[in-house]
Amino acid sequence: MGERQRVRGNLHGARGLQISASYDSSGKSSRMRTLVAECKIPTAPSRYEEVETMAESIGYEVIDTIVQHRKSLHHTYCVGPGKLEEIKMLVVENDIEAVVFANTLPSAQVFKIQRVLGGTDIKVIDRNLLILEVFDKRAMTKEAKLQIALAKLRYTFSWGREFLRLEGILGGQVGWSGPGDYPYHDYERTAKKRIANMEKELRDVYSKKSLLRDHRRERGFPIVALAGYTQSGKTTFFNRMSAEHKDTGLGPFTTLSTFARRIDQNNGGDNFSFILIDSIGFIEDMHPTILKAFNTTLGEISNADLILLFVDVSEDLESVFRKLTASKEILEKIAAKVPLVICANKTDLCNDSRLKEGKKLISRTFEGVTLVEVSALKGNNTEEVVRQAYNHLNGSVSLAPSSSLELHSSP
Numbered sequence: 001m002g003e004r005q006r007v008r009g010n011l012h013g014a015r016g017l018q019i020s021a022s023y024d025s026s027g028k029s030s031r032m033r034t035l036v037a038e039c040k041i042p043t044a045p046s047r048y049e050e051v052e053t054m055a056e057s058i059g060y061e062v063i064d065t066i067v068q069h070r071k072s073l074h075h076t077y078c079v080g081p082g083k084l085e086e087i088k089m090l091v092v093e094n095d096i097e098a099v100v101f102a103n104t105l106p107s108a109q110v111f112k113i114q115r116v117l118g119g120t121d122i123k124v125i126d127r128n129l130l131i132l133e134v135f136d137k138r139a140m141t142k143e144a145k146l147q148i149a150l151a152k153l154r155y156t157f158s159w160g161r162e163f164l165r166l167e168g169i170l171g172g173q174v175g176w177s178g179p180g181d182y183p184y185h186d187y188e189r190t191a192k193k194r195i196a197n198m199e200k201e202l203r204d205v206y207s208k209k210s211l212l213r214d215h216r217r218e219r220g221f222p223i224v225a226l227a228g229y230t231q232s233g234k235t236t237f238f239n240r241m242s243a244e245h246k247d248t249g250l251g252p253f254t255t256l257s258t259f260a261r262r263i264d265q266n267n268g269g270d271n272f273s274f275i276l277i278d279s280i281g282f283i284e285d286m287h288p289t290i291l292k293a294f295n296t297t298l299g300e301i302s303n304a305d306l307i308l309l310f311v312d313v314s315e316d317l318e319s320v321f322r323k324l325t326a327s328k329e330i331l332e333k334i335a336a337k338v339p340l341v342i343c344a345n346k347t348d349l350c351n352d353s354r355l356k357e358g359k360k361l362i363s364r365t366f367e368g369v370t371l372v373e374v375s376a377l378k379g380n381n382t383e384e385v386v387r388q389a390y391n392h393l394n395g396s397v398s399l400a401p402s403s404s405l406e407l408h409s410s411p
């Protein structure tokens, strides 16, 4: 067993997040008292900070965080049994109502952990379910709501059987059909039917959208898509270009649906128009089920004539690198052939040497890419982004597609 570590004290409350606390009639905050737990193994990066930020952004109150370093995940509880007992004590001492694991937990582990910690009185979720909760909270459009409901159903589809088996209700022997199999079969049939219905509803929404896209193309407007890690500043740029007032800065995944606006610009006397598309941000290590649910939203990026990849260059270099890598991996999967301009955003928060370091890192990571320094918030250098888009869309320069860019080592 490896070293154990307790982290906390810094509640990351000063990250500019708008936390949606609600209050009961006595004025007491009704945010759920939460403990974040992580089993950190050498082969995977730590995720607890990101999970704290996500949880706090949708109204959980993170009281404590506990990280255990192990060579491998414990097969039953993710963390070791001794650490789980420690977590249980903290849960009791601090009136904790929810434990959020920064790891991915198989369904059996969720139920087993929950049993140790106090049964159904304690909410136990993993990073993927937290991401789905964030989505749920932010979903405004029918499309986003359907995508999330579908992802949740798919993600938890096998959980019913696991739960019944652990409760001793389901026949455990192969080929034996105990009385508990009936509720499970009912559950399975109903879930499959709901999944099929939702898939059909979503297909209808998508086909309307794709008609709209074809229509735009027929009218000759090129499509420029904003892409990048969540909270990198895409919507801030979109609002500035389109004079819109879409939500920004509410925390990870502020934008979930796709928005498109026609932008009319003048470049050195030449009028030109394009469709600017804003959509969901990226995150590392997105579960395939969740990613699949957003395939079509991400598909808006695949169909673009140009991608503006936003990078928050004001963060520490390690975060910049991790996020660049995650963005590159996703772009390679969904839009390998689409040309790219990188917008090194939030330059207003960087001093000269910090900006130089950040740019060096981007250029080392994405060799040969066109890089524009910009502040979407202040409007600094946004005209250069437009100029680059114009040059590319009018064929005067050809930009490297993301697939031709080599990834290099970390800082």
Ligand SMILES: Nc1nc2c(ncn2[C@@H]2O[C@H](COP(=O)(O)OP(=O)(O)OP(=O)(O)O)[C@@H](O)[C@H]2O)c(=O)[nH]1
Pocket (backbone or CB within 6 Å): 016, 228, 229, 230, 231, 232, 233, 234, 235, 236, 237, 247, 248, 249, 250, 251, 252, 253, 254, 255, 256, 279, 280, 281, 282, 310, 345, 346, 347, 348, 349, 374, 375, 376, 377, 378
């Ligand atoms: N200082 C500074 N802050 C910025 C800049 N651009 C964006 N922000 C802030 O960064 C936060 C995130 O911006 P968003 O535009 O919501 O980011 P996003 O990429 O659309 O995020 P998702 O919708 O979650 O994918 C907001 O609080 C913005 O005000 C910038 O150039 N400078």
Ligand SMILES: [Mg+2]
Pocket (backbone or CB within 6 Å): 234, 235, 236, 247, 248, 254, 255, 279
């Ligand atoms: Mg956004």
